[in-house]
Amino acid sequence: MDKPSLVIIGNGMVGQRFVDEVVKRGLEGSWNIFVIGEERQPAYDRVALSSWFDDQDDNALSLVEQQFVEEGPVEYRLGTRVDVIDRKNQTVLLDDGSTLAYDHLVLATGSYPFVPPVPGKDLPGVFVYRTLDDLANIASWVEEQDCKSGVIIGGGLLGLEAANALRNMNVAANVVEMAPRLMPQQLEDGGSEMLSRWIDELGVAQYCGVMTEEITGDAQGVTGLRFAESEKLAEMDGIEDNQLGTDIVIFSAGIRASDSLGRDAELEIGERGGVVTDTQLVTSDPNISAIGEVACVNNMVYGLVGPGYDMAKVVAERLAGSAIEDGFAGGDLSAKLKLLGVEVASFGDNQGNDTTTDIVFVDPVKKVHRRLVLDENSQIVGGTLVGDTSGYDLLVAMARGQMATPEEPQSLVLPDYVGAGSASDMELPDTAQICSCNDVSKGDLKEAVANGCHTVGALKSETLCGTSCGGCVPAMEDLLKVELANAGIDVKADICEHFAYSRQQLFDLVRFHGHTSWSDVVAAHGSGRGCIICRPAVASILASLSNGYVLDESQAGLQDTNDRSLANMQRNGTYSVIPRVPGGEITPDQLIELGQIAKDFDLYTKITGGQRIDLFGAQLSELPAIWQRVLDAGLESGHAYGKALRTVKSCVGSTWCRYGVQDSVTMAINVELRYRGLRSPHKLKSAVSGCTRECAEAQSKDFGIIATETGWNLYVGGNGGRQPRHADLIATDLDDETLIRTIDRFLMFYIRTADKLQRTSVWLESLDGGIEYLKEVIFEDSLGICDELDADMAKHVDTYKCEWQETLESPERLSQFVEFVNAPEETSTPVWIRERGQKAPAPAETEELVIIGGP
Amino acid sequence: MDNVVDLTDRVGTTICPLESILMDTGVGALVDGQPVAVFRLSPAVDGGEEELYAIDGIDPFTRVPVLSRGIIGSDGDQPIVASPLYKQRFNLVNGQCLDDDTVQLKTYDTAVVNGMVIVGPTSQA
Numbered sequence: 001m002d003k004p005s006l007v008i009i010g011n012g013m014v015g016q017r018f019v020d021e022v023v024k025r026g027l028e029g030s031w032n033i034f035v036i037g038e039e040r041q042p043a044y045d046r047v048a049l050s051s052w053f054d055d056q057d058d059n060a061l062s063l064v065e066q067q068f069v070e071e072g073p074v075e076y077r078l079g080t081r082v083d084v085i086d087r088k089n090q091t092v093l094l095d096d097g098s099t100l101a102y103d104h105l106v107l108a109t110g111s112y113p114f115v116p117p118v119p120g121k122d123l124p125g126v127f128v129y130r131t132l133d134d135l136a137n138i139a140s141w142v143e144e145q146d147c148k149s150g151v152i153i154g155g156g157l158l159g160l161e162a163a164n165a166l167r168n169m170n171v172a173a174n175v176v177e178m179a180p181r182l183m184p185q186q187l188e189d190g191g192s193e194m195l196s197r198w199i200d201e202l203g204v205a206q207y208c209g210v211m212t213e214e215i216t217g218d219a220q221g222v223t224g225l226r227f228a229e230s231e232k233l234a235e236m237d238g239i240e241d242n243q244l245g246t247d248i249v250i251f252s253a254g255i256r257a258s259d260s261l262g263r264d265a266e267l268e269i270g271e272r273g274g275v276v277t278d279t280q281l282v283t284s285d286p287n288i289s290a291i292g293e294v295a296c297v298n299n300m301v302y303g304l305v306g307p308g309y310d311m312a313k314v315v316a317e318r319l320a321g322s323a324i325e326d327g328f329a330g331g332d333l334s335a336k337l338k339l340l341g342v343e344v345a346s347f348g349d350n351q352g353n354d355t356t357t358d359i360v361f362v363d364p365v366k367k368v369h370r371r372l373v374l375d376e377n378s379q380i381v382g383g384t385l386v387g388d389t390s391g392y393d394l395l396v397a398m399a400r401g402q403m404a405t406p407e408e409p410q411s412l413v414l415p416d417y418v419g420a421g422s423a424s425d426m427e428l429p430d431t432a433q434i435c436s437c438n439d440v441s442k443g444d445l446k447e448a449v450a451n452g453c454h455t456v457g458a459l460k461s462e463t464l465c466g467t468s469c470g471g472c473v474p475a476m477e478d479l480l481k482v483e484l485a486n487a488g489i490d491v492k493a494d495i496c497e498h499f500a501y502s503r504q505q506l507f508d509l510v511r512f513h514g515h516t517s518w519s520d521v522v523a524a525h526g527s528g529r530g531c532i533i534c535r536p537a538v539a540s541i542l543a544s545l546s547n548g549y550v551l552d553e554s555q556a557g558l559q560d561t562n563d564r565s566l567a568n569m570q571r572n573g574t575y576s577v578i579p580r581v582p583g584g585e586i587t588p589d590q591l592i593e594l595g596q597i598a599k600d601f602d603l604y605t606k607i608t609g610g611q612r613i614d615l616f617g618a619q620l621s622e623l624p625a626i627w628q629r630v631l632d633a634g635l636e637s638g639h640a641y642g643k644a645l646r647t648v649k650s651c652v653g654s655t656w657c658r659y660g661v662q663d664s665v666t667m668a669i670n671v672e673l674r675y676r677g678l679r680s681p682h683k684l685k686s687a688v689s690g691c692t693r694e695c696a697e698a699q700s701k702d703f704g705i706i707a708t709e710t711g712w713n714l715y716v717g718g719n720g721g722r723q724p725r726h727a728d729l730i731a732t733d734l735d736d737e738t739l740i741r742t743i744d745r746f747l748m749f750y751i752r753t754a755d756k757l758q759r760t761s762v763w764l765e766s767l768d769g770g771i772e773y774l775k776e777v778i779f780e781d782s783l784g785i786c787d788e789l790d791a792d793m794a795k796h797v798d799t800y801k802c803e804w805q806e807t808l809e810s811p812e813r814l815s816q817f818v819e820f821v822n823a824p825e826e827t828s829t830p831v832w833i834r835e836r837g838q839k840a841p842a843p844a845e846t847e848e849l850v851i852i853g854g855p
Numbered sequence: 856m857d858n859v860v861d862l863t864d865r866v867g868t869t870i871c872p873l874e875s876i877l878m879d880t881g882v883g884a885l886v887d888g889q890p891v892a893v894f895r896l897s898p899a900v901d902g903g904e905e906e907l908y909a910i911d912g913i914d915p916f917t918r919v920p921v922l923s924r925g926i927i928g929s930d931g932d933q934p935i936v937a938s939p940l941y942k943q944r945f946n947l948v949n950g951q952c953l954d955d956d957t958v959q960l961k962t963y964d965t966a967v968v969n970g971m972v973i974v975g976p977t978s979q980a
């Protein structure tokens with residue numbers, strides 16, 4: 001143990017970034033490295049904290065691999081607190097009683113939420129909003145107490161974020177702010193007023209300019225707030241006797257640096273808190289550095305992650321012996337956010353002073369307020385944007401002096417939709433920062449593209465751009481498109497060489513022209529004879545739009561292998577038969593008959609992963625007879641062969657299960673019957689669980705439904721398979737009717753706009769604006785297409801027919817199911833072996849073709 | 856028919872009426888005891904006539920007789936079919952596999968006589 005010890009206190013965002021920077025430089029070769037973190041979880045993305053409510057999955061936010069924590073070159077002690085720094089002996093004392101010696105110590109203890117000393121602040125039901133545990137506690141309180149309304153104390157950024165979280169849990173949110181307006185730090189009066197109009201519309205009540213005197217309640221929990229008397233209160237809704245009732249209170253009244261370790265160890269502390277450092281982040285003790293929100297550099301404490309990341313890098317460089325000369329250059333507090341779906345940005349010196357002037361654009365109809373602050377030389381130094389943040393990147397670059405403000409800055413205040421001359425017409429210089437969280441410039445991104453990163457994903461892993469708050473991702477996408485186009489790299493979304501259109505464009509064309517056959521489509525919009533890509537794609541579009549029989553003359557030649565025979569081809573050329581078992585519910589008689597059919601035709605039988613029964617090993621020519629028996633048993637096509645709805649899994653639900661809160665089986669059957677046969681860009685799977693124990697695994701489905709006490713939560717965009725993805729929560733506590741209408745629209749919108757063979761998960765991730773955009777389309781009808789989507793789905797439901805039923809009704813169609821047209825009684829037969837009492841295809845090497853006479 | 860050879864004085868196998876092959880699909884047939892895949896292609900978009908092709912019916916990659924159930928299409932000017940199992944493409948004119956130079960299928964001459972499709976002996980070409 002002759003290596004010196006490097007001890008890092010705090011495993012938050014910046015502490016972890018520091019570990020990454022240190023390991024990147026191979027410093028674990030020359031140091032023994034220890035990380036002490038008070039929270040149970042290894043570092044996670046606090047910036048994205050609120051997204052925890054989507055799926056309540058701690059791991060989804062993690063910033064470090066579990067394996068690295070357990071076996072990596074750095075020793076982690078999590079759930080452990082440092083109580084004392086003993087500078088004289090260069091040791092730290094941990095709360096488990098042990099001590100740890102250090103040669104260099106890095107403080108990365110971040111901040112804690114400030115809770116003003118209001119009486120009642122310790123009552124049950126009062127929370128802060130900072131850690132995963134805080135959120136878990138909030139969620140269980142809301143559930144246990146069945147909270148109907150809640151109060152957030154503090155109308156800043158985080159307060160509004162917390163308000164949104166309550167809203168998503170169906171708790172009416174009230175924001176209480178001491179200042180006369182919302183976001184007092186970031187916005188001036190005009191912008192704040194406009195924001196307040198947006199927030200009003202979302203049904204979040206605001207109480208600004210009021211003082212909370214007491215939180216009322218008893219040992220059972222909070223019941224309300226009592227305010228200091230004021231005239232304002234009388235005009236506010238919902239207030240009686242200066243009181244506002246509530247079931248939960250969340251404090252979001254600002255943060256304070258977690259500097260108590262430093263204070264106790266008598267390190268120099270800033271006026272307004274924080275451990276003072278120089279620009280190399282060294283504290284008043286040369287063996288101790290401080291980084292992130294606990295550091296006070298040049299009299300500033302930075303409450304954003306970007307500057308913290310820069311600090312982590314500066315210290316890592318210094319320890320590696322190649323100190324960055326100027327050290328930490330200072331960060332700025334520019335931020336662009338989407339709060340409750342409202343675009344808000346503030347950048348540079350947004351307050352201004354005696355020597356500055358403002359240019360303001362106000363559009364009361366679209367609720368847009370944009371303000372630029374100019375210095376005496378008419379250079380942009382800062383600004384605030386509410387309701388429309390177009391041109392943000394350029395404006396920030398100008399405020400930072402990375403590019404000159406043009407002669408007539410007036411036009412820059414205009415939002416994009418006003419048009420001519422607005423900021424987005426101009427080009428950013430390479431030095432402009434695109435990602436403030438990770439300090440990535442336009443030049444860095446261009447270089448990465450030139451070096452072969454041609455997707456957003458590749459750019460993210462190469463440059464880290466967009467990996468923290470995600471706010472810069474749209475800018476990154478735009479840049480990628482431009483760079484690829486400049487480099488002459490094809491970014492066309494064309495389906496294939498036969499159609500110069502994306503699937504979505506082709507869908508719109510077919511819908512608009514009302515085409516019903518391949519020949520019309522290819523004559524009007526394509527070339528050649530098509531291929532295995534475009535033919536099935538066109539078939540799927542035609543089927544989604546017309547719901548016609550897929551093996552009709554005009555469509556038969558378009559169908560993929562499995563659709564062509566309405567069965568899945570197996571590796572030896574035989575087929576499988578999968579009847580639909582809606583919701584997984586099947587009668588004993590049907591089970592017996594399936595068994596009998598399998599025996600009569602000697603079919604291998606297996607329970608599928610989708611709660612149904614698969615019969616394998618049927619000859620093409622046997623399919624009609626087998627399906628006739630299946631239909632006679634009251635079952636129908638399961639579309640296992642189609643890009644269509646597959647299964648809707650169910651759990652047994654409230655009918656039998658002691659925990660079930662809704663009848664998940666009935667819902668699953670209804671959903672499966674409604675969407676059966678719906679052709680789509682890729683297969684669709686669903687599931688319904690009767691309670692949050694989630695036995696049906698609904699969150700791994702394209703659309704998953706989970707029962708709540710009062711309705712259904714709907715999740716979309718999940719799948720298993722190659723790239724598993726958890727579904728995102730799109731709406732909560734829906735009644736039956738709204739649930740179905742929401743799914744209708746979701747599915748039809750997906751069918752219209754997805755790429756060929758693109759599952760809902762990938763489609764959702766590719767949507768500009770993601771789940772929020774999808775919500776706007778579905779719930780607010782932002783595209784004005786909901787009527788069409790509803791009508792398209794109604795048409796599907798009304799015209800559904802079982803394809804096997806249709807096939808069996810027509811001798812012409814049946815004639816397709818022979819192996820040799822000129823010798824219908826002959827079949828080729830593969831070599832079978834017997835395994836565990838059933839037949840199975842012989843291993844590939846032994847296969848050899850025999851043609852035999854039929855029965 | 857564009858590409859059909861006069862088979863009347865050679866011995867061919869009668870397969871089925873032309874109409875019973877759906878446009879742009881194939882059917883399986885037995886010719887001299889061997890599986891053959893027969894395809895009927897609609898006239899190309901830029902004019903011309905219907906086309907008829909016959910190739911070996913066995914997918915050379917899996918030894919399974921399913922080529923008649925593949926999807927037809929074009930690659931440039933060449934008419935092709937893709938195996939329904941692992942999607943390798945074959946030129947319908949000369950049987951050449953587009954995804955593996957070393958693989959070429961037998962092709963057969965075709966004709967339509969009195970509305971009946973006739974597949975001849977192996978193509979002379």
Ligand code: SRM
Binds near residue numbers: 577719
């Ligand atoms: C039969 C079954 C396996 C079994 O014995 O249990 C099965 C069999 C096949 N699966 Fe599957 N999958 C089966 C459940 C699943 C599941 C589990 C589930 O549905 O709960 C999954 C993961 C969940 C998911 O899809 O999100 C699954 C993920 C896949 C994938 C990967 C999809 C992806 O997005 O990555 C493919 C490939 C594809 O679709 O492109 C696939 C494709 C296939 C195909 C169709 C491949 C093919 O073309 O031959 C298999 C043919 C089935 C046949 O011949 O009948 N199968 N497959 C299951 C049928 C369920 C049913 O009742 O319909």
Ligand SMILES: Cc1cc2nc3c(=O)[nH]c(=O)nc-3n(C[C@H](O)[C@H](O)[C@H](O)COP(=O)(O)OP(=O)(O)OC[C@H]3O[C@@H](n4cnc5c(N)ncnc54)[C@H](O)[C@@H]3O)c2cc1C
Binds near residue numbers: 046129
């Ligand atoms: C809801 C929310 C939204 C946010 N949104 C944004 C945003 O959009 N953009 C942005 O830039 N920033 C945002 N922030 C701020 C951002 O999360 C912080 O700037 C960042 O986390 C700071 O990192 P840090 O490592 O300095 O502190 P932290 O992440 O707070 O980590 C400090 C860690 O040290 C631990 N610790 C403290 N004392 C001890 C001790 N004595 N012993 C052991 N461990 C200790 C703490 O438990 C904590 O885990 C947001 C914050 C929140 C809460």
Ligand code: SF4
Binds near residue numbers: 693
């Ligand atoms: S999800 Fe809930 S209701 Fe359904 S079986 Fe599991 S525990 Fe029972």
Ligand code: FES
Binds near residue numbers: 435436
């Ligand atoms: S700006 Fe936050 S991730 Fe890029």
